[in-house]
Amino acid sequence: MPRSNAVTFTDKKLGSLKKRAEFLFVREGQYRAQGGIVIQMRKNPAHTTIRVGFTATKKIGNAVIRNRAKRRLRQLARQFLPQFGAVGYDYVFIARDSTVGRDWACLTQDTKKALKALYVLSKPA
RNA sequence: UCAGAGGGCCAGACGGCCGCGGGCUGCAAGGCGCGAGGAAAGUCCGGGCUCCAGCGUAAUAGGAUGCCAGAUAACGUCUGGCGGGGGUGACCCUAGGGAAAGUGCCACAGAGAGAAGACUACCUCUAUAUAGGGGAAAAGCUGAAAGGGUGCGGUAAGAGCGCACCGCGCCGAGGGCAACUCAGGCGGCAAGGUAAACCCCAUCCGGAGCAAAACCAAAUAGGAACGAUAUUGCGCGUUACGCCGCCAUCGUUCGGGUUGGUUGCUAGAGGCUUAUCGUGAGGUAAGUCCAAGAUGAAUGGUCGUCACUCAUAUUUAUAUGGGUACAGAACCCGGCUUAUCGGCCCUCUGAUAUU
Secondary structure, eight states, X not given: OOOGGGSOXXXXXXXXXXXXXXXXXXXXXXXXXXXXXXXXXXXXXXXXXXXXXXXXXXXXXXXXXXXXXXXXXXXXXXXXXHHHOOTTEEEEEEEOTTTTTSOHHHHHHHHHHHHHHHHHHHSOO
């Protein structure tokens, strides 16, 4: 059976990062911290789709807090990555202390600004 | 009404919009239905299940448990009872076997601390205003603890020295399955305490865990299986005995570690209702229901209305703002422990008021 993320996606469906090695790979790329969110990005020549992963460390809180933060990040990714993400890049969304408590409207603005800034970096002159 | 004791339950509700993970159905588009907890937590006990060359019997070491009876698959859990302690009471607490098997410890103070003791005070004798001898455990002092308590008799002064009551120890008819209880009798009353100190006794216990384990696909060797020959003791298992297994050579066949996927994976010591047996934990029978299954890991995001509650303001009913815990399944059950905003219900006890 072929690996699901090896299939060439033509729609806007997002792939996901699953291995620790993949997260470490993205960490070496560009990053942008904005308000209640940190986004990392790196070009991955092996894929022609947008892939995304989520990180919430123990520094943020217990399991309930971390899961809640990841759900909000996942919701943000669904809303904005198909529109503002760069194809062929891997993204990692990292939760901060303020991710859970921050107003949802502010969080969406943070995400849009961060993604736009990173999109510019993905198209070097 | 106030104060308190025991037990049970809930864990904000509803609706838009946008989404997620399984299942069923459909050629497809889609449709239908399901989707966190009382602790899912800590991983502290007990099981099921899976694997590990072991299995049976016995023993050693180690660990756990420790009044009695019962419940249960099992337990260190639960139920009922007994003993001890606390409370006016409802009720609560209790590791509660053995100290004449042995070892250790009991500081300091104090005259004396375990077959105790004479410092002061007391009684008495001898010389005589002080010293010495004797009696004595009643008073003082010390201490956590001073070798039964109170009263009467008794005496030089005293003392279980004698007696009564209380306490204690031993025996014990009768009651109880048992722990134990107890009518009565006997003994003048003891060489203490500590075993969540070592220890002794009784009972129980193999280890690792779903990242267990099985299968499929890809890719590769030091291996694995079967058959034949060889038959020595060695190795594995904590040890001994018994049974069994492995071992060297040849031939044939198949293929580790790792990665991905599938199974394990949710119908079970299952929930609910009724009947019945039992003081109860629970047992039995009938009916009925199917209730998450992810794997960088779904069960959500956001907005609105209402509910509860807190603060502030005042027109005492509204406005504004805040809050609505602890916490997230990861193979599954039975418990224990810990965390928890706010609220509701039931039963019982004491006090006060009224009738």
